Amino acid sequence: MDICIVDDDFEFCQKLKKDLIIYLSEKTDYLNFEIQSSHFNEMNFQKKYHLIFIDIDLLQDNGIDIAQKMLQNNPTSYLVFISSHSSLVFDTLITQPFFFIRKSIYKKDFQSFINLLMEKLKNHQLLHLNYKYTQAVVPISSIIYIEIEVHKLSIHTYNGIYYDNRSLKAIQKILNHEFVQVHKSFLVHLSEVKAIKSQEVIMKNEKVLSIGRSYKEQFKERYKTFLRL
Incomplete structure (x- = not known):
């Protein structure tokens, strides 16, 4: 499974990666992560991913704009937005994301996301x-x-x-x-x-x-x- 994490908080990226490995390694023996924590304008938007995590409020960039660019070549990907600002959830609806993880209650939202993803993967071998x-x-x-x-x-x-x-x-x-x-x-x-x-x-x-x-x-x-x- 190819996974992309786009967030200017590198420590959070590593934490998210670690948590994903714990749960997804039971589902597949292939996990490939790409972490983008800076230079977002230099990203390869042609790359294909199964899971995409994007922080909405990046320092110099708009996470929603990046998501729209990535979805052009990843129409079937599971897109998950991440943010410290819960009020931004409504702004993401234009991209029809799979889930929204709030950093303020990360553990709770991450577990809800995993439960939903696992249910989806049951129906998608x-x-x-x-x-x-x-x-x-x-x-x-x-x-x-x-x-x-x-x-x-x-x-x-x-x-x-x-x-x-x-x-x-x-x-x-x-x-x-x-x-x-x-x-x-x-x-x-x-x-x-x-x-x-x-x-x-x-x-x-x-x-x-x-x-x-x-x-x-x-x-x-x-x-x-x-x-x-």
């Missing part, structure tokens, strides 16, 4: 990926489709493209019934299918994938069943 000594974790619900390439899988999600060493057949055994093979090279997430043409499937991100002749009938039947659920 995580897929652990490994490619060339690089590990990553993606929510299965965020996967649009999976493509087999030379010696690797490309997992296309709304947070970017991830890679894995396994075969398409091996990864399909791990995934739930919403994933169906439509071609020797493609495995699609049925909930991300926008339309089906004669020999093509159009995904909700407008990606057009070919349907293999030997997979066509089974795919259409599975999709019809899925729509009736």
Whole structure:
């Protein structure tokens, strides 16, 4: 899980990181933290994260503005605002945050956040990926489709493209019934299918994938069943 903490209080960043490790290490064996406590204008807003924590009232910057920039490339991330000023909670609603942690009652709010996050993660299984000594974790619900390439899988999600060493057949055994093979090279997430043409499937991100002749009938039947659920 990739986590970003944006706060000009470095000691608080370290405390938050420590607390997150305690709870999230039970959920995943991959936790990657990036802490930004200064030079906010030099941040890489293209980077993908699963969890984003941002202090609203930074010394020289507006945390809400930073959040809006980050959300452009992280539309499915869990955004959590942090502040010493409880009155600012209403200003954050424009970004539709997942939670708001008040530093004045940090322990109480953090525990409430963890309880809510754990409940969410129960309904959003995580897929652990490994490619060339690089590990990553993606929510299965965020996967649009999976493509087999030379010696690797490309997992296309709304947070970017991830890679894995396994075969398409091996990864399909791990995934739930919403994933169906439509071609020797493609495995699609049925909930991300926008339309089906004669020999093509159009995904909700407008990606057009070919349907293999030997997979066509089974795919259409599975999709019809899925729509009736």
